[in-house]
Amino acid sequence: xxxxxxALIAQSGGPTHVIxxxxxxxxxxxxxxxxxxxxxxxxxxxEGIVNEDFLDLSSATINNLNEVADTPSxxxxxxxxxxxxAFCEKVVKVLKAHDIRFVFYIGGNDSxxxxxxxKEFADKEGYEMQAxxxxxxxxNDLVINDHTPGFGSAARFVASAFAGVNLDNRALPGVYIGxxxxxxxxxxxxxxxxxxxxxxxxxxxxxxxxxxxxxxKFVKDVKDVYAEHGRCIVAVSExxxxxxxxxIVAKLQETVEKDAHxxxxxxxxxxxxxxxxxxxxxxxxxxxxxxxxxxYLQRSFIGAASDVDxxxxxxxxxxxxxxxxxDNKSGxxxxxxxxxxxxxxxLVNLSDVAAKTKHMADEYxxxxxxxxxxxxxxxxxxxxGSDFPTIAxxxxxxxxxxxxx
Amino acid sequence: xxxxxxALIAQSGGPTHVIxxxxxxxxxxxxxxxxxxxxxxxxxxxEGIVNEDFLDLSSATINNLNEVADTPSxxxxxxxxxxxxAFCEKVVKVLKAHDIRFVFYIGGNDSxxxxxxxKEFADKEGYEMQAxxxxxxxxNDLVINDHTPGFGSAARFVASAFAGVNLDNRALPGVYIGxxxxxxxxxxxxxxxxxxxxxxxxxxxxxxxxxxxxxxKFVKDVKDVYAEHGRCIVAVSExxxxxxxxxIVAKLQETVEKDAHxxxxxxxxxxxxxxxxxxxxxxxxxxxxxxxxxxYLQRSFIGAASDVDxxxxxxxxxxxxxxxxxDNKSGxxxxxxxxxxxxxxxLVNLSDVAAKTKHMADEYxxxxxxxxxxxxxxxxxxxxGSDFPTIAxxxxxxxxxxxxx
Numbered sequence: 044x045x046x047x048x049x050a051l052i053a054q055s056g057g058p059t060h061v062i063x064x065x066x067x068x069x070x071x072x073x074x075x076x077x078x079x080x081x082x083x084x085x086x087x088x089x090e091g092i093v094n095e096d097f098l099d100l101s102s103a104t105i106n107n108l109n110e111v112a113d114t115p116s117x118x119x120x121x122x123x124x125x126x127x128x129a130f131c132e133k134v135v136k137v138l139k140a141h142d143i144r145f146v147f148y149i150g151g152n153d154s155x156x157x158x159x160x161x162k163e164f165a166d167k168e169g170y171e172m173q174a175x176x177x178x179x180x181x182x183n184d185l186v187i188n189d190h191t192p193g194f195g196s197a198a199r200f201v202a203s204a205f206a207g208v209n210l211d212n213r214a215l216p217g218v219y220i221g222x223x224x225x226x227x228x229x230x231x232x233x234x235x236x237x238x239x240x241x242x243x244x245x246x247x248x249x250x251x252x253x254x255x256x257x258x259x260k261f262v263k264d265v266k267d268v269y270a271e272h273g274r275c276i277v278a279v280s281e282x283x284x285x286x287x288x289x290x291i292v293a294k295l296q297e298t299v300e301k302d303a304h305x306x307x308x309x310x311x312x313x314x315x316x317x318x319x320x321x322x323x324x325x326x327x328x329x330x331x332x333x334x335x336x337x338x339y340l341q342r343s344f345i346g347a348a349s350d351v352d353x354x355x356x357x358x359x360x361x362x363x364x365x366x367x368x369x370d371n372k373s374g375x376x377x378x379x380x381x382x383x384x385x386x387x388x389x390l391v392n393l394s395d396v397a398a399k400t401k402h403m404a405d406e407y408x409x410x411x412x413x414x415x416x417x418x419x420x421x422x423x424x425x426x427x428g429s430d431f432p433t434i435a436x437x438x439x440x441x442x443x444x445x446x447x448x
Numbered sequence: 449x450x451x452x453x454x455a456l457i458a459q460s461g462g463p464t465h466v467i468x469x470x471x472x473x474x475x476x477x478x479x480x481x482x483x484x485x486x487x488x489x490x491x492x493x494x495e496g497i498v499n500e501d502f503l504d505l506s507s508a509t510i511n512n513l514n515e516v517a518d519t520p521s522x523x524x525x526x527x528x529x530x531x532x533x534a535f536c537e538k539v540v541k542v543l544k545a546h547d548i549r550f551v552f553y554i555g556g557n558d559s560x561x562x563x564x565x566x567k568e569f570a571d572k573e574g575y576e577m578q579a580x581x582x583x584x585x586x587x588n589d590l591v592i593n594d595h596t597p598g599f600g601s602a603a604r605f606v607a608s609a610f611a612g613v614n615l616d617n618r619a620l621p622g623v624y625i626g627x628x629x630x631x632x633x634x635x636x637x638x639x640x641x642x643x644x645x646x647x648x649x650x651x652x653x654x655x656x657x658x659x660x661x662x663x664x665k666f667v668k669d670v671k672d673v674y675a676e677h678g679r680c681i682v683a684v685s686e687x688x689x690x691x692x693x694x695x696i697v698a699k700l701q702e703t704v705e706k707d708a709h710x711x712x713x714x715x716x717x718x719x720x721x722x723x724x725x726x727x728x729x730x731x732x733x734x735x736x737x738x739x740x741x742x743x744y745l746q747r748s749f750i751g752a753a754s755d756v757d758x759x760x761x762x763x764x765x766x767x768x769x770x771x772x773x774x775d776n777k778s779g780x781x782x783x784x785x786x787x788x789x790x791x792x793x794x795l796v797n798l799s800d801v802a803a804k805t806k807h808m809a810d811e812y813x814x815x816x817x818x819x820x821x822x823x824x825x826x827x828x829x830x831x832x833g834s835d836f837p838t839i840a841x842x843x844x845x846x847x848x849x850x851x852x853x
Contacts, residue, residue, distance in 0.1 A: 084844070095847070096846070097846065100844050111841065113840075115616075137851060140851050203751050203752075206750045317718055338741075339612075339738065340613070344608055345608040345643060346608050432518070433519070434750065435515035436523065437505070437516050438508060439504055445545045447499060
């Protein structure tokens with residue numbers, strides 16, 4: 044017989060465009076079950092659980108929840124806390140006190156590890172509950188999953204940004220370097236190519252953390268592209284490392300410390316982009332070198348969501364509730380690709396996903412390690428959704444010259 | 449009687465989302481007139497004119513041109529060349545050789561000055577022609593114009609970016625500084641507030657070049673907002689200056705030169721954002737300080753165009769052609785606001801617009817010089833167009849605490 048009690052939903056880690064589709068999908072689905080006595084939302088992830096900061100989602104209107112679903116970023120707010128065993132013990136104590144029997148935790152691989160520890164602790168205490176991890180991360184780095192909710196929309200943003208920058212750079216040529224989020228996995232940086240249409244469209248070079256970054260080779264690559272096209276657009280992951288595994292941005296730290304400035308972090312600073320721009324300026328004769336670090340817009344920009352991503356984020360959460368309520372199961376819901384293009388949702392053990400990182404497959408990166416392959420484009424293109432804007436160049440004959448002929 | 453001859457269209461300066469709406473609006477309108485023998489498009493602005501790099505737009509399909517119209521950035525490519533008298537003489541020589549009697553030049557205040565010089569030179573030579581400047585600039589800094597094509601879409605991008613960043617920063621609080629384009633005018637930075645909905649939404653502070661930037665006051669402002677909201681979002685123009693008129697980013701130059709790095713420019717570098725973030729880190733106890741420089745995405749991001757801006761960019765160019773062809777006039781077309789909300793297009797003398805810069809009205813900036821006013825919001829809101837995405841917070845009661853009560 045199925046458990047009876049309250050359901051709890053929480054969100055964790057970096058927000059995404061569609062994480063509220065998951066939250067609302069879980070809430071509305073959970074409200075349908077007779078053995079779910081109430082649906083709560085914890086504020087600020089696990090922090091909100093131990094503090095009992097709960098919203099009673101059973102008393103939210105459907106219209107309000109649907110508007111929240113289409114609002115980017117974590118509507119229940121988030122946390123970066125990574126709980127230890129003592130923390131998880133407190134979590135279980137609160138779950139017991141409120142008779143919470145179903146926990147749905149939306150997050151990345153750290154979050155799935157958190158919920159794994161909580162569930163194990165509850166089992167040890169003999170507290171009956173189901174705990175389901177709902178995947179989300181713009182980094183797309185959860186194992187077993189074909190892809191993760193949040194990635195498609197961030198990828199659409201990155202593809203839209205580079206498609207626009209390519210047009211701008213064509214009108215006023217030079218070298219342009221765009222720094223993309225992704226500490227360990229290059230999927231999002233790879234998405235920079237998804238808006239390309241004409242053969243000479245940028246980005247012309249793509250550097251991901253899965254390949255060692257060599258400054259000299261980088262400068263040579265830029266020179267080669269510039270010689271061919273009179274311009275060069277580069278997409279680069281914030282997490283690129285050299286052959287020793289040292290993040291390239293960390294090489295700045297020396298200089299920065301000399302300047303008595305603060306810590307260097309990967310996101311929220313233009314340091315890496317400026318470093319790479321300096322490399323090009325110092326080692327080539329190219330005048331116009333510009334760099335942008337796309338930063339937080341990648342995961343939050345209003346109006347950039349992929350409809351495919353939104354739909355899947357909602358579905359994966361509905362399925363999470365169904366696994367817990369219909370099948371009395373705990374685990375992590377994973378997305379499997381079943382057609383061209385379609386998906387299915389399966390439940391795997393929490394420990395299968397927890398604290399593991401997926402990287403780009405070798406077949407997605409070219410031999411020179413400076414671009415993605417056609418296989419990657421085929422993999423990623425369906426995820427950015429429908430109605431990607433059309434770009435067009437003028438198709439008209441050149442006029443014969445009179446004076447300069 | 450009206451002149452008869454070819455029409456020429458060119459684009460200049462920084463591209464915008466809607467500059468091709470103007471180009472195509474002018475081309476399709478000009479193609480309708482019997483006394484326009486051909487419609488040419490010059491590649492790379494005035495450079496293309498002196499080099500006779502012309503596309504024959506009379507042989508472009510309507511479908512292709514309409515697709516180009518909705519593609520961001522200059523479809524005829526652009527230039528940063530600011531022609532001197534000798535250059536303008538060459539321009540007139542080419543116009544004569546090709547029997548070009550109507551010139552439509554899409555650009556900012558530098559461009560209107562270029563076309564003014566060309567027209568004066570042609571008059572002096574006795575070469576009959578009409579020259580019309582079609583306004584464009586995301587900076588919104590052309591005099592006489594209520595606003596300029598390109599601004600509304602860039603403003604929509606900036607408003608969308610800050611609306612998303614506000615949600616992200618609410619979920620994971622800290623200080624966030626977003627650096628917005630605008631060398632001398634703060635209109636685009638002001639647009640950062642247009643996506644605000646709830647009273648505590650960011651940006652909480654807005655700094656524009658029209659007011660002296662004081663680092664100490666800035667740090668105090670950030671501290672005050674942080675004390676009130678537990679977070680703080682700042683929008684700042686790349687062009688902010690201190691009381692001596694020195695750009696704040698130039699203060700970096702010393703450090704940068706010590707590091708033997710290249711030039712510091714306003715756009716295409718994260719330098720100003722990082723400087724401001726360091727100011728906050730070094731002078732407060734706030735841990736999480738992040739900065740993004742929105743860069744080229746502001747003027748090129750695919751899919752961010754304002755429908756109002758697109759429509760007006762097309763109309764202003766159609767009217768330019770009508771002024772030249774129906775009324776035998778030269779000048780600069782300006783946009784006047786005639787209703788709430790509607791516009792009308794008028795023709796003024798080229799010299800009235802040329803090489804002048806409009807700044808934000810005093811009534812648009814608050815007394816403290818750290819935000820925009822309601823009057824600015826009323827002015828700017830119609831320009832970002834329709835269907836701005838809705839954001840919503842969960843409306844649900846808090847649950848009574850059991851353990852922590």
